[in-house]
Amino acid sequence: MPENVASPADSWWSNAVVYQIYPRSFADSNADGIGDLQGITERLDYLSELGVDVLWLSPVYPSPHDDNGYDISDYQNIDPLFGTLADFDRLLASVHERGMKLVMDLVVNHTSDEHAWFTASRDGGPDGPRRDWYIWRPPREGMEPGTPGAEPNNWESWFSGPAWTFDETSGEYYLHTFSRKQPDLNWDNPEVRQAIHRMMRWWLERGVDGFRMDVINLISKDPALPDGIVPEGARYGLGHPYYVCGPRIHDYIAEMHHEVFAGHPRRLLTVGEMPGVTVEEAKLFTDPTRRELDMVFQFEHVGLDQGPGGKFDVRPLKLTDLKASLGRWQTGLGETGWNSLYFSNHDQPRVVSRFGDDSPAHRNRSAKLLATVLHLHRGTPFVYQGEELGMANAPFTSIDDFRDIESLNYHREQTALGTDPATILEGLRHRSRDNARTPMQWDATEHAGFTAGTPWIAVNPDHTDVNAKAQLADPDSVFHYYRRLIALRHTEPVITHGDFRMLHPDHEQLYAFTRHDAATGTELLVLANFSGAGLTVDLPHGWEHSDILIANIPATAPLTSPHTLQPWEARVHRRTTS
CATH class of the missing domain: 3.90.400.10 (Oligo-1,6-glucosidase; Domain 2)
Structure with a gap:
């Protein structure tokens, strides 16, 4: 590594955990049914107890809210729905007082048409x-x-x-690559780039600790704007080849780093959301010697359960596909670059309903298993609000229950094409972004403690059983399991620094891998049964009677080979190799 360039594994965010807040749905302090900055401030002790290091705020800028705030009309202010700049400054100071950092959502591929x-x-x-x-x-x-x-x-x-x-x-x-009310900026114009850089510096001077950059790999378009291939049965062409990681993308990101982040007295965090990014491109973006970004969000693993009809064409997940995908990213960025680790965010359905089992019998256990697998990979984990409670998809019963522009547009388009209404609703019920946007479930009261008013979108009725108040009081809850996982990342260097080796890549129920840190001679074995049936596995040599580090079921017997894992059981063992 060249002089003055830190290895990603040695950066402060390498053993940190990021918690994403969707402000509209987190906590409402003024009873208008919409979450706000004061509501977040009032809940910071909860996040501090969870142990997270960084808070990422989805957009709170002024907006007409055609796309729930991802259509920004003023980059240097706060939408009155969420409060004021003074409210933001108080939130930021309160975050810093608790030893946490705050990252803003940066949406600069496009603005609102009202900007x-x-x-x-x-x-x-x-x-x-x-x-x-x-x-x-x-x-x-x-x-x-x-x-x-x-x-x-x-x-x-x-x-x-x-x-x-x-x-x-x-x-x-x-x-407008998104809504008609989200016109794309022309990044080929240097005046546009300079204005964006000035705005970013303004927020950094205010004290924020970095940015999560929305669809940042779409900012460079092929200037010829050629037609895209039209898939069979489609009306429009695919423009992705001409603007996903377009011709000048690395120039623009490197320029942003130089103009905004280079030489800053604080070590800031930069995360680029990049649909369609490949491992090879991600290595370039996150190679610290290139001075572009710290990590990227890739979408490969959250597209594995989609059929040829797109995200609302639901298919069962094949565990072998998930292992192949995540394993490829672990290996690809193992020597150069850094992974972000996520199953959930504001654009994805709830993971316990998607990759786990949200039935009463297995919900808590599968939520803990998914957390175990994700957090034990190499990279920086991202927790989406409510994920630490095992929040599940909502029981939407009609199109009137939905609020998201993507879902509403899809329903309108498919209805016009004559698609069976039940088929449309089934796809939306499984994959709509609104699943992630139902209010945070704080307690068992009428609106889950989210608001004293009428929430902008209905609370999931299961909040009477699944809520933060109940889980804080239960030491065996999903919340406290997340808290223990996060604490391990802070105290076990092997989780940050260790290499990754996938075991049993062709097994359809078992997700198993090892992490090994040569510097400390520490090795971890992760075993997870992704099924509702017991599973007997042969252990790698030398793991019999090893110490258990964490498990989602209390260990009643030593680890022996062969070993039987209970349904949705996850366990992590630790041994010293030197």
């Missing part, structure tokens, strides 16, 4: 001074503007429909 930058770009016309801050193009030659097929290319939006909207005033289309 002053975009209104100036639109209203100034094709010759206006800020026209080139966004991506504008005339209609296809010979096509009537505003008619189907007249768009500059055939790309599909991530939220269904065309990725272009026609502006009648100026006679051109603007690009």
Whole structure:
């Protein structure tokens, strides 16, 4: 490693755990049914007891909330729904007083169409001074503007429909890879990049400790904007090859590092959300010698249970696929770079319902197993609010229960195509982002202690049994198991520094691997039974009678070979090899 470049494993965030807060659904202090900054501040002692090191806030900036705040209309203020800048400053100070750090969500692939930058770009016309801050193009030659097929290319939006909207005033289309109210910024314009850098420095001067960067690998587009391939039966083309890790992406990220983070007196955290990123690209982004990002969010493992119809085409997860995917990322970033570790976030359904078993018989045990497997990998774990309680998917019964733009657009599009309504609802029930956005379950009262008003989206009715108050009082709860896992990451160097070796990669029920730290001579064995049936396994040589480090079932007998794991049992053993 070159001089003055720290190895990722030696950085402060290598043995840290990040907790994501979705402010709208976390805690409401003023009874308007929407979570806010004061509500978060009032719950910091809970997060401190859990033991997490970093809080990541989903967007709290002013927004029309077409995409629940990921459509920002002012980068340097707080939406009145969530409070004020003074409320934010109090939250930040309270976080720091407890020895934790706070990371902001940075959404700079696009803004809201109500941002002053975009209104100036639109209203100034094709010759206006800020026209080139966004991506504008005339209609296809010979096509009537505003008619189907007249768009500059055939790309599909991530939220269904065309990725272009026609502006009648100026006679051109603007690009939006997401909602029509989320126009894409033109990162090829240096003035745009400089404005973003200034904004980022403003938040760092305020005291924030870094950024999680939303879809940051989409910011560089192929300037030719060519048509994408149209899948069979689809109306629009796939633009991904022309803007996922586009032609100047590494230039732009390296420039951001140089202009914003290089030489900063505090060691900050930078995490890039990157749909479609490969292991090879991630190594480049997270190689500390390149000075780009600290880690990336990749999406490979959360697409394994999707059929050819996309995310709402639900297929059972094959454990061998999950092991192959996570194992490939562990190996690929084992020598260079760093992994982020997550099963859940605001864009994913609840993991205990998705990869575990949320039935009463196995819910707690499978929630603990999933945590064990994830947290014992090499990388930095991310816990999404409520994951530490084993919160599950919501029992949505009709389209009226949903709030998310992606889900509503999908339902509208599929209904128009004549898809069976029950099939549409089943896909949404399993995969909608709203599963992650139901309110945090603090207690068993009417609205789960989230609000004294009417919540913006219904509370999961299972909160009467699954809630923080009950779990704090139960030493065998999912909460206290997470607390122990997090504490282990702080005290066991092998979890941070150890290498990773997958065992039994072709086994359909067993997830097993070892972690070994040559510096301390410590080795861990992780065994997890991903099934509702008992499982007998042969142990690697030398693990008989080894010490148990943590388990989701109290160990009643020494580890012997062969050994039978109970349904959804997970256990971690420790031994010294030198």
